[in-house]
Amino acid sequence: MATPAETSLLDVLRGIVGASNVLTGDGLEAYEVDWRKRHHGRALAVARPASTAEVAAVVRACAAHRTSIVPQGGNTGLVGGSTPDASGTQVLLSLTRMNAIRGVDVANLTMTVEAGCVLQVVQQTAAERGLLFALSLAAEGSCTIGGNLATNAGGTQVLRYGNAREQCLGLEFVTAAGEVCDDLAGLRKDNTGYDLRDLLIGSEGTLGIITAATLKLEPQPAARTTALVTLASIDDAVAWLGLAQARLGASLTGFEIMGAFALELVAKHFPQQRQPLEPAPWTVLIEQSDPESAEHAASVFESALETALERGLVRDAVLASSLEQSKALWHLRESIPLAQALEGLNIKHDISLPVSRIAEFVAATDAELQQAFAGVRLVNFGHLGDGNLHYNVQCPAGGDAAAFLREHEAAVNTLVYDAVTRRGGSISAEHGIGSLKREELVRRKSPVALQLMRAIKSALDPDGRLNPGRVV
């Protein structure tokens, strides 16, 4: 039962966004449960504003009623950052109705979009103008640009185009006081004061609510090459990466590494997917995006590959000879998380390290894990060009995965995160902190940095109403 104060807030919210856009009661799982179904909450109401002014009014109403707000986009996050807590007192603010493309400026290579735009729609809108919006990740069919920015999403083209942060020129957001801060002009240089844009990006809705953004576009490349190569070691993969960077320059847009066991799981659970190369300790998927032509792309790529073969860095290679084959190679890579899920529960780590330390980290940590938990299987894959591994641990073959997680998840996390921390790495490369890694963050982030983060949170959201319990 809502209290009288809550009933009064619901009435105010109905007045702002319309009665049909204030959802209460049962059947709100799509908003209250996260994508991985790990976090089950209960909202006082789901409010679905259609404009920035409505978002601001909702924030002011919640402030007046001392009610906290959980902003949500496509609800595809992996760290429990966008679902309500169990109290039933929070307002879930869904941005999905704010999905207008406000404009494309071809000469300026920018697009201004509302926070609720689905990433794929943004990509398609750019493509229709012969342009590229380069952010690309598994959830692109349902994640929203507001969520991508609030979590500083990464994905498969960071190597060339950067994270979500680097692909955004400016934001419109609503502050904790319900005021609108707007910086959507699309400037590539602006040194007028502190970088509020980058402070909001990656703050997971705890410092303000992103309502729109002006995004950087790129010319659409003339041709793409996709290739799969097999290698004996991560050291060889890092050397091949350096060679490819030097020879392909900025046309190297993807460099994804996959461990043998990751591809074994794909073979087991998706036997219909053809794996064109003999299994090897490591496989790399490379993507090249060329501004000139397919012929030029092939000639540059083949010349670099030849050098890699001569130097013994690469065992075997296959180039996609059609768009269909290219998609099939990407599909192998994209099937790993699903194959892993079909194999059973597992312990995920989204870590990053300097590229130069990846090989040593993997060798040492694999060994430490085997010593502590004999027989565990490593599903190791990720964005080698960014030093970002999804270093996931599966229970020993034939074991009871649920029991293994119950007994060992915390110890496995400690072992892996200790190994990462010792090497100056990050325990969250591209997924964020949310509620899932908040305690781990407190243990591992420098106390000075934590203190500054808390001071910033208090300064910008003094009553702690924006997405409480996340990040700091």
Place this chain on the structure above:
Amino acid sequence: MATPAETSLLDVLRGIVGASNVLTGDGLEAYEVDWRKRHHGRALAVARPASTAEVAAVVRACAAHRTSIVPQGGNTGLVGGSTPDASGTQVLLSLTRMNAIRGVDVANLTMTVEAGCVLQVVQQTAAERGLLFALSLAAEGSCTIGGNLATNAGGTQVLRYGNAREQCLGLEFVTAAGEVCDDLAGLRKDNTGYDLRDLLIGSEGTLGIITAATLKLEPQPAARTTALVTLASIDDAVAWLGLAQARLGASLTGFEIMGAFALELVAKHFPQQRQPLEPAPWTVLIEQSDPESAEHAASVFESALETALERGLVRDAVLASSLEQSKALWHLRESIPLAQALEGLNIKHDISLPVSRIAEFVAATDAELQQAFAGVRLVNFGHLGDGNLHYNVQCPAGGDAAAFLREHEAAVNTLVYDAVTRRGGSISAEHGIGSLKREELVRRKSPVALQLMRAIKSALDPDGRLNPGRVV
């Protein structure tokens, strides 16, 4: 005369950095007067620490003595951001002794350097490893990387590599409380909390003192093409930019525009410099950096240029056929500020706009200026690819420049900044705010943004000891 408390602070500072590194008295113009000789201050002392621990100790000592600190690198800033005020009570903290290259990680494509490293030394250190540090600007022979980051410097390759911000992966800095925050691991992805790095970058020493940074390196390009082309209009230049971006892709690394009067001044004051093309309303200097070869670079560039000539975008063009010729073309561009200074005092504006609005802005604002101040001459040049113009106003020919500035500088600024503000542009694209543009910032920045900036300043430097009177 120093007060007893000041004498006591000086003793403490001598204990920290050594007596020979606490400078007092006369003869400190190199620290107390800015590069343009517009801001003349007086410091209680210049402290020259040699390590991060010494910087932290100096900050703690100054806090204990309620003394404010002005950090300084190469003292090449253009907005009065790094010289002391006239009170004689501030400690000037010079970072120039902290000039170690801490390390280069070739596989990770990073270099860790101390704040006092001169930019050119960083560039050369990268080049010695066959790598590129892509930040490049006029003052590179004497500016320091700490100052570059504190002001988020721009320069001539932003089009391809971004501002100083985009070329930095992490910072070490000293907080207002004298604690050290360190994030130098060189990660390309790290979503563990608020983006303190980008908050410090561009904060001009008001939120913390940058002591070291880990910088992004790039493979050294195999070949460069430098060309000069003449055009009839800015519209044509914007169309040529779009064409070059599509055809050259990321190998387009520079696109500098120069107005006719700017090059006229170079011809007048540096007659020995050869200008290879017939004068035209606009001239563009283009730089292409190719990962393959000189032959490939030339073939791609010439094909794009041919299209531009066919479309009537470009009147005439010349390609440098040697490194020497390339340097001569760049020298023309770099001589503009000096030629302008030799012509007499002038009113500088470092503005940015969306690239798509530059042509209309220049046409309308030129006309407004002529109407208000008949005969003024526009020295207009800058980084068209970034929407960044140095839109400078010189008094009418034969006029008394000093008198013109006394009488009209404020009104000229208002006219130009009003025109910029109406179009959503920035009054400081790459130079920062310092003390020079602080009042203008208050007039023109959104009140909501200003309020957030002040809240952040209070949170991170509650006693206002770090570079007071700058930015906010």
